[in-house]
Amino acid sequence: MSLTLIWLRHDLRLADNPLFHFETPPEQLMCVYVLDSSWLLPLSGINVPRIGPARLRFLWESLIALRGELLKRGSDLLVRIGDPASEVTELATHHGASQVRVRRDAGWDETQATTALQERLGEGVSLWQSDGGLLFDEACLPMPLDTLSSGFSAFRRKAERQWAVSDAAPAPVTLPPWPDAAPRGFPALLTVCSRAARWTCDSRAALRVAGGEAEGRSRLDHYLWQSGAVSCYKQTRNGLLGTDFSTRFSPWLAQGCLSARQVHDAVRAWEAEHGANESSYWVIVELLWREYFHWAARQEGVALFGARRLPQADAPFRAWCEGRTGLPFIDAAMQELAVTGWLSNRARQNVASYLVHELGGDWRMGAAWFEHALLDYDVASNWGNWRYVAGIGRDPRGHRFDVLWQAERYDPEGAYVAHWLPDIAKLPPGKSRHRPWSVSPERFSPPLVMPRRESEACQANPILADDPGA
Structure with a gap:
């Protein structure tokens, strides 16, 4: 019986996620997220963990929401804590996966984890990778990755001259079932990080966000269709106080609860009804900035971070x-x-x-x-x-x-x-x-x-x- 394992990272959504689209669906499907245990350890120099309580809380909310969507479609989610490559290798081997699917992330650590996984997977287990979550796949970049321009302006000009962004794909209606013998579910956040479990946003914040695909779409709908704030984004984006002076899509984009193509499609739909203006165009420019930094990070590799060992905080x-x-x-x-x-x-x-x-x-x-x-x-x-x-x-x-x-x-x-x-x-x-x-x-x-x-x-x-x- 064929089994595919989807290794989720910064792509916690079902819509416009190529990991969930199959030419020939497998007979069984496992969806796995591994919280890297090193993220919970203090960083040398600043003595705080790489993931703080605010982001960890948002991440857990996103995972809970994703599990609910998976269950509706006949699947489920397993969350582990540990070394990602080791955990995914063990699960794929133990349950006889014939394929592991994962997104190509920009981070060097994530790239190294994918390489380690590929080296550890046994014969007969294929590794399938995608460029999900972005405006462009690598093959559709306005220039080859190894010749990516040193500045954003040249990237933007070439992208706008040959603009070709694929439409965001809908979420699958059903998914293959979970294997009977496989574990599922995830630990309570309190057992992972008590600070994150207790964390609440300060009452002075103008906008309090919650993780998950539905929450991301709700913010997108609010900003475009309910408030219409997109019509004056160029004029308000330098604001400091308030709810709608900026899009605030970034938390959901960062965890992959929203994709760049979903935002792009929604802005284009708004422009089709209300007319394009400088502000709606500038939201697209912001998406291009995000795109540029992703591909620049892929090109830079470990050099993006400078010398990895930080000095002691003064x-x-x-x-x-x-x-x-x-x-x-x-x-x-x-x-x-x-x-x-x-x-x-x-x-x-x-x-x-x-x-x-x-x-x-x-x-x-x-x-x-x-x-x-x-x-x-x-x-x-x-x-x-x-x-x-x-x-x-x-x-x-x-x-x-x-x-x-x-x-x-x-x-x-x-x-x-x-x-x-x-x-x-x-x-x-x-x-x-x-x-x-x-x-x-x-x-x-x-x-x-x-x-x-x-x-x-x-x-x-x-x-x-x-x-x-x-």
Whole structure:
């Protein structure tokens, strides 16, 4: 009796997932997710696990939702904790799988795990891989992967000249049954990480998200069809407070509860009914940024991460992590990240720039902290964007932001900093909230490092969010 094992990673959905589409369905199907146990161990240097409680909670919600969808179609889900390649090899061997299916992920660790699996699988077991979740398959890229442009603009121009994005595929109606002798289900989150089981989003957050394919589609429908916020995305995307100034699709895209093609199709459908405009076009541009970072990470391999061993965290880095730099715009953002797992695009740009260019911090430390703290962490976008800000690798220029100028432009009344910093809320609206040491030196000390001034012309606008409109 033929048995296929689907190894799920960052593709926790049934719709537009090539892993679930068969030319000839197997007689039995196992769907397996393995939480890499190394993600739960403290990272050297910063002494926190690679996956923090916010993302782990979202992941577990996504797995629970996926299991429900699988059960409706006659299948099920097994979740294990351990070394992914070892766990999948053991399951495939023990239950006699003839094929293992897995998505090609951009991360180096995931690539190494796939290679290890291929080496361990016995004769007669094939490994089938797909490029699911993206706009393009590798064969449809606007340029060969080994000649991927060093900058986004060239990639975007070529992609737009020969635009050919396949339609998102529907979810299967039924699936082959689960093998009788195979285990199923997964451990309670409380036994995996008690902090994640108890984690709740801070009440000050404008939007609280839950994992799962249905939740992702609900957010997509809200942003496009219910609120119509897509019609003014270009004008609002630099916002700091509120629910709909950005798409906030990124958590579901990062875990694969939504695919890029699903977002693309939905935006094109909205444009067909309401007319395309600069804002709807810019959501597509954000998808292209995400696409570019994925393929760049595939091309870079392990070099994406720089030297893998991190230095020990120093006092300025700890102050940055904990929102204690003395600069309200930075501290408010880091407080928001700590208690919600999310940051706006504009805030991500500024906190990254301040760590690297003002505090002199190691960009890899910042990227690792984001990996721990972000709800919507995506390996390619996160590490690619930190390299971009630092001027490492593909774009050696570096991108430094005048943080005070940014704060006063994008938060002119200080509403954002007052929202997250109670002491700042006691000051009158305006510039004083961004420079509290100048109006109340007895209560507020100057920041650890005073940002250097730059002209307005130097304000670059990289996309630092992990996914469209994050």
